[in-house]
Amino acid sequence: MIIILDAMGGDNAPIATIKGAVKAINEIDSEILLVGNEKIINEHVKKMYGKDSINEISEKLRIHNTTETIEMEDIPTQAIKHKKDSSMVVGFNLLKEGKGDVFISAGNSGALLTGATLIVGRIKGIDRPAIAPMLPSYKKGLMLMDAGANTNCKPLNLLQFAQMANIYLKKIYNVENPAIGLLNIGTEETKGNDLTKESYILLKESSKDLGINFIGNVEGRDAFTGEVDALITDGFTGNVFLKTIEGFGKLVKKSLTENLKKNIFTTLGAIPALPSIKRFSKTMDYKEYGGALFLGVKQPVVKAHGSSDEYLFYCTIKQAERFAKSGTVELIKEEFEKK
Amino acid sequence: MIIILDAMGGDNAPIATIKGAVKAINEIDSEILLVGNEKIINEHVKKMYGKDSINEISEKLRIHNTTETIEMEDIPTQAIKHKKDSSMVVGFNLLKEGKGDVFISAGNSGALLTGATLIVGRIKGIDRPAIAPMLPSYKKGLMLMDAGANTNCKPLNLLQFAQMANIYLKKIYNVENPAIGLLNIGTEETKGNDLTKESYILLKESSKDLGINFIGNVEGRDAFTGEVDALITDGFTGNVFLKTIEGFGKLVKKSLTENLKKNIFTTLGAIPALPSIKRFSKTMDYKEYGGALFLGVKQPVVKAHGSSDEYLFYCTIKQAERFAKSGTVELIKEEFEKK
Numbered sequence: 001m002i003i004i005l006d007a008m009g010g011d012n013a014p015i016a017t018i019k020g021a022v023k024a025i026n027e028i029d030s031e032i033l034l035v036g037n038e039k040i041i042n043e044h045v046k047k048m049y050g051k052d053s054i055n056e057i058s059e060k061l062r063i064h065n066t067t068e069t070i071e072m073e074d075i076p077t078q079a080i081k082h083k084k085d086s087s088m089v090v091g092f093n094l095l096k097e098g099k100g101d102v103f104i105s106a107g108n109s110g111a112l113l114t115g116a117t118l119i120v121g122r123i124k125g126i127d128r129p130a131i132a133p134m135l136p137s138y139k140k141g142l143m144l145m146d147a148g149a150n151t152n153c154k155p156l157n158l159l160q161f162a163q164m165a166n167i168y169l170k171k172i173y174n175v176e177n178p179a180i181g182l183l184n185i186g187t188e189e190t191k192g193n194d195l196t197k198e199s200y201i202l203l204k205e206s207s208k209d210l211g212i213n214f215i216g217n218v219e220g221r222d223a224f225t226g227e228v229d230a231l232i233t234d235g236f237t238g239n240v241f242l243k244t245i246e247g248f249g250k251l252v253k254k255s256l257t258e259n260l261k262k263n264i265f266t267t268l269g270a271i272p273a274l275p276s277i278k279r280f281s282k283t284m285d286y287k288e289y290g291g292a293l294f295l296g297v298k299q300p301v302v303k304a305h306g307s308s309d310e311y312l313f314y315c316t317i318k319q320a321e322r323f324a325k326s327g328t329v330e331l332i333k334e335e336f337e338k339k
Numbered sequence: 340m341i342i343i344l345d346a347m348g349g350d351n352a353p354i355a356t357i358k359g360a361v362k363a364i365n366e367i368d369s370e371i372l373l374v375g376n377e378k379i380i381n382e383h384v385k386k387m388y389g390k391d392s393i394n395e396i397s398e399k400l401r402i403h404n405t406t407e408t409i410e411m412e413d414i415p416t417q418a419i420k421h422k423k424d425s426s427m428v429v430g431f432n433l434l435k436e437g438k439g440d441v442f443i444s445a446g447n448s449g450a451l452l453t454g455a456t457l458i459v460g461r462i463k464g465i466d467r468p469a470i471a472p473m474l475p476s477y478k479k480g481l482m483l484m485d486a487g488a489n490t491n492c493k494p495l496n497l498l499q500f501a502q503m504a505n506i507y508l509k510k511i512y513n514v515e516n517p518a519i520g521l522l523n524i525g526t527e528e529t530k531g532n533d534l535t536k537e538s539y540i541l542l543k544e545s546s547k548d549l550g551i552n553f554i555g556n557v558e559g560r561d562a563f564t565g566e567v568d569a570l571i572t573d574g575f576t577g578n579v580f581l582k583t584i585e586g587f588g589k590l591v592k593k594s595l596t597e598n599l600k601k602n603i604f605t606t607l608g609a610i611p612a613l614p615s616i617k618r619f620s621k622t623m624d625y626k627e628y629g630g631a632l633f634l635g636v637k638q639p640v641v642k643a644h645g646s647s648d649e650y651l652f653y654c655t656i657k658q659a660e661r662f663a664k665s666g667t668v669e670l671i672k673e674e675f676e677k678k
Contacts, residue, residue, distance in 0.1 A: 136590065137590065138590060138593065138594070148524060151524070151531065151532050152533075183579065185487060185490070185574075185575060185578040185579060185582070192490065192575070193490050193491060193575045219582045219586070220579055220581075220582030220583030220585065220586045220587075221582040221583075221585040221586040223583070223586045224586045224587055224589065224590035225586075225589075225590075235524075236524060236531070236576075237575075237576065237579055239524040240524060240559055240579060240580060241559075241579060241583050242559075243524070243558045243560040244559030244560075244562070244580050244583045244584060244587075245559070245583060245587050246559065246560040247558070247559045247560040247561060247562045247563045247564075248559075248563055248583075248584050248587055248588070249587070250560070250563065250564075251475065251477060251564075252591050254477065255477070256595075
């Protein structure tokens with residue numbers, strides 16, 4: 001397989017993308033095609049590894065040269081339409097032309113969604129593709145869908161998210177009968193806004209026929225007990241959910257560290273506990289779960305975190321290979337085409 | 340002042356309400372009027388304190404006898420209309436008749452909101468009263484409004500929430516120029532759903548005239564840095580936000596404890612760190628910040644957590660006294676009547 005990596009996307013590109021690719025390359029079966037400015041990439045390779053080209057590090061690493069980069073400030077649709085030789089647009093086109101099996105980018109999220117929809121294209125029968133990251137939960141992961149691709153949703157969109165989540169969790173995480181819940185502000189059927197009330201009814205009616213284990217409404221307070229495998233929601237609420245966890249996680253980390261440092265006795269005593277706390281902090285960081293998949297488009301697309309460092313690109317590359325190998329996208333196509 | 344306490348409301352009533360009242364009574368200037376079944380309350384008092392009536396414990400503790408209780412399963416409007424002798428309805432009526440200065444209840448939230456609006460009544464000029472809890476943030480609290488009273492909101496409602504939050508923070512927390520943000524999924528003006536886009540414009544246009552320090556859109560990831568004093572949002576999104584923090588907080592606490600227990604060496608070493616971790620856990624628990632105020636009604640109403648224990652009732656009683664003494668409700672009335 002060939003993993004296409006947008007070498008210029010993200011806050012720490014291209015250093016972090018290059019390093020992540022180098023770190024991952026011997027642990028995966030696939031080749032990595034770095035899409036970006038060849039001159040700049042090779043300059044960094046020279047500086048970091050003392051080699052003249054990235055291909056000297058591993059035969060499985062190659063560069064596809066591009067001259068433009070989509071910036072964070074660019075307007076998504078315009079960037080995708082006009083920056084034809086940007087690493088992101090070229091990456092998408094390589095994927096579409098079959099020159100790779102999965103595309104990863106940490107670049108402008110809006111442009112990534114636009115590109116995935118415009119260049120790669122929606123799967124027939126799916127109205128809205130959506131973003132699906134994995135979040136930490138008790139002793140397992142929690143899938144969130146949609147985490148921000150669609151600000152306005154209809155009940156049908158949420159049903160389709162549930163169908164895709166179901167396939168994804170079965171195929172990639174081997175969850176036998178994924179428990180799929182609707183994110184809401186109460187557990188009763190009558191709770192919520194118009195969207196959640198109508199979606200509840202649709203999910204309840206359709207889930208049996210579609211083989212979905214719909215467990216009903218789930219409140220945020222019960223989302224992380226390990227009893228829920230996927231949380232279905234519109235992109236606005238999902239994005240609030242995701243970023244709230246991120247912000248609260250940061251507060252937890254900061255407060256915990258400062259609390260431990262508060263007096264010298266505690267600090268000395270706490271030293272043996274530090275590995276546990278570090279391990280704990282890692283478990284609580286949703287970035288550890290890799291990038292977010294963009295489900296509902298015809299080929300595998302992975303959105304890496306904008307702030308990804310070497311380690312995160314390494315994780316995301318491995319995750320992307322698993323995703324491409326799993327055949328999830330093909331299964332989703334089958335499910336929606338059979339209708 | 341007289342604090343009216345719904346003695347029968349909440350999962351742990353009446354034991355926790357009685358104990359909380361007894362614990363608080365010597366630390367406050369006010370009297371506490373426990374509203375509930377006198378026989379049941381005095382039976383518990385006898386068992387717990389060996390006294391024949393609660394009044395023997397302190398002259399500042401009294402009971403107002405009622406015969407009914409609103410249950411968690413009751414339909415809010417029906418309960419308020421038909422259970423005329425319930426502790427909640429009687430409590431509201433006592434407040435309305437001037438027989439007390441603030442009303443606290445941990446009972447059925449829907450019924451509490453209905454009762455506050457129907458019995459106590461909205462302040463003229465305020466379209467929607469809202470729930471405002473304090474959440475943990477970096478080295479201070481973060482006010483959330485609305486946390487769940489209004490599932491559907493208009494931009495004007497959000498503007499009014501901002502006005503009330505502004506008064507409340509200045510008056511109760513002595514924040515000089517409270518930083519008030521709009522909870523959204525991006526910081527740019529153009530981000531969000533229809534409600535947040537329109538609310539952004541309205542808040543931006545009106546804030547100067549109203550003396551509000553509107554800091555623009557705030558994402559959940561930046562909500563807990565201590566730079567935001569109040570987060571304005573509709574009741575659906577606010578409730579998701581609140582419960583997500585609660586759920587994630589539980590996960591953090593559980594994972595941290597289990598991580599520390601993982602091996603005996605770590606556990607032994609971690610013992611000196613335990614007070615710090617306990618202190619940390621407390622800081623992270625939003626319940627430590629007391630109950631949530633119901634702002635926008637003509638008299639002070641405080642919603643205690645349904646799961647409040649003795650300590651939480653104690654905190655909430657002290658908070659309620661501060662709220663009543665502060666004159667916040669009068670100030671809100673003035674602000675909205677001057678229009």
